[in-house]
Amino acid sequence: MANRQVQISSLPEGRLEPSNFELVSTPTPEPGDGEVLCRTLAVTIGAGQRAGLQGSASYAGAPESGRVMGGSGIARVEASNHPDYTAGDVVRAPTGWQDYSVHPAADVSAVDADADTGHLLGPLGTNGLTAYFGLTDVGQVAEGDTVVVSAAAGSVGHLVGQIAKAAGASVVGVVGSDQKRALLTDELGFDAAVNRRDDGFRAAFKAATPDRINVYFDNTGGPILESALFRMAVGGRIVCCGAVSQYDTASPSGGPRGVPGLLVNNRVRMEGFLVFDYADRYEQARAQMAAWIADGRLKPRVTTFDGLESAPQAFVELLAGTTVGTTVVNVA
């Protein structure tokens, strides 16, 4: 039985291209003692994975060419050597971009086999947990706050805005197209949205934050982070989640002006986090998100691609900003 894998064939120099990957056929692995063999049903792609291809070690470790591309997925158990799982179970697993993978049972977790894959990989997956803990724990969002989020139509951003609304905050999204802007305000309940590519961006950003910003959820770094720094309220919090403006390039820009001067003047806290540090509270967060989906307060958006072979193109489009919501590749 062949196992198709999307392997990293070269590290990108400048923008990522589909040619940085290759589709390879390898033997399907055999599960050892205590392991399960998984058939990938779908994987999700996040912009942060681009950071892992920058050649320097990030939190995900240094990349190597010839390695299967990593990623979170939903899979069906094909064979199990562990009593907790039997063939046919549906699980969340770090499948990577391939048809089959083998994992110690402790590395997978059962999910409802009837649940929507886009929900499992979006609000109930890493993206949703990142939005939830970043906004509530790091950002300490409170009723009446003004929350601004960048990459606001993206996998994390579109959930941040909706969670902030559920928390009673006023929400402004920063996006890269007028189409996304309309999506946020017309369909997802954002109070306002501004297009960072508009000539009048700075003035529009200021006009959209008349009471300044209590929580800025930063997915981009770069110029938008700098704009937000200059609009922070006294005691404001900047949640550093990602820096997509810096990923898909060979020459990241300098740091934002205003650090540290504006942090001092306005007593602003700026804090980075990784969602994995909150693993012991995932189930609590998932229960909350599921309740919000059920009562209509959280409307997950998914952009789907079909077929494992489409994963590199999906990643390129995600980085180019042409996808909205959670990017999901259906594999089987």
Next chain:
Amino acid sequence: MANRQVQISSLPEGRLEPSNFELVSTPTPEPGDGEVLCRTLAVTIGAGQRAGLQGSASYAGAPESGRVMGGSGIARVEASNHPDYTAGDVVRAPTGWQDYSVHPAADVSAVDADADTGHLLGPLGTNGLTAYFGLTDVGQVAEGDTVVVSAAAGSVGHLVGQIAKAAGASVVGVVGSDQKRALLTDELGFDAAVNRRDDGFRAAFKAATPDRINVYFDNTGGPILESALFRMAVGGRIVCCGAVSQYDTASPSGGPRGVPGLLVNNRVRMEGFLVFDYADRYEQARAQMAAWIADGRLKPRVTTFDGLESAPQAFVELLAGTTVGTTVVNVA
């Protein structure tokens, strides 16, 4: 009775010069109802006051020429229209750079008339409170931490290092001269100190922080902040207290590289604060500092200048980095 004042005559363009001030003789003010007339005994100068002369509004408000230079002092009450004070009392007061000043009684506070002026304006004054709350509250210093402080021989820095030692941390100071480096390690108990002007600064800084940095207390901003960012431990805290590298110049540099990327990867918190927000806990902190002075754990250093007319020169020397510890101008 004449009241000599050092007034701001012009805002500095580039480096501050004594000619930005002028000594003016004005009438001594009369205390109104509920007010006290104070005779300034000594004032302290802090680098942060330079930020208030940058022409843009800082937390201290926008400056104006023709206004007496502000500052904290120790004064003797000359006349009082408030029952809490009588002539001869010694008080802490926002005297500014002048012989006489009038204040509502609520704006002054009694101090021990026999206490050392350098102690009152150093560890028991704004500098000491800034070091104390910045390190303990914002920095959350803990036993076994590695603490790094910049401008480490300065008014706040030399106290930060000693408070960190009292808290059981290992302390590295960053300074601008070999003389200051020796002061820190030979006399003030720092574990190590590095000279930022040395060619091998980056390597020496790395060598001095083999376990990385848990708390970086930033008084400088600029290149030292950037160096520290690259050495932060997972979960580290950056206490943003001041940005002296950015004050005495017409063209502040860009922000530090590594923001926000390194904050995310290492889950680092970076937080600005102003000591005034801790006013309700000043007395508790002063009691702790006084105990540390008494038991020898805290050795305050003071650089003194004599005469109100020397204040502009003292300020210039402070900004040039030729003073150590708290800078005090004895006025009477």
